[in-house]
Amino acid sequence: MHDIPLNDTQRFFAEKNHNLVYKFLHEKNLPASEYYDIIIFGYLRAVQRYLTDPNLAGYSFATVAWRAMEGEIVNAHRTARRRFRVIRFVRPRQTYTGHLTRHSTPTVTDEEALRESEVALLLHALAKRVTPQQ
Incomplete structure (x- = not known):
């Protein structure tokens, strides 16, 4: 599902609810210039899942999208922490x-x-x- 493009119904649904992305950024005090590209993928995956997974019918789309976008932020921070740093050791003698x-x-x-x-x-x-x- 990660590489499958949105169909017309999903695309329309994503456009209709796109304001959730900006609401999420605003409520989390995240600058759009830095975080939009991170959370939009979670949002689009939430659109696909919400429209194809019958188990999500009991939830509002906003809840599903919010959780997906939060997950993307967590993953981005986890990835940033895992990046290795180069440490140089100098023998002073x-x-x-x-x-x-x-x-x-x-x-x-x-x-x-x-x-x-x-x-x-x-x-x-x-x-x-x-x-x-x-």
């Missing part, structure tokens, strides 16, 4: 000399060594929890 070899700074204090050990343990724990792609 090493310096690049301009050649193909690296040289470590010869003096390391106990505090620096402890910090480096903690970072290594944290990275090890983190590596256990992420997927290979992350």
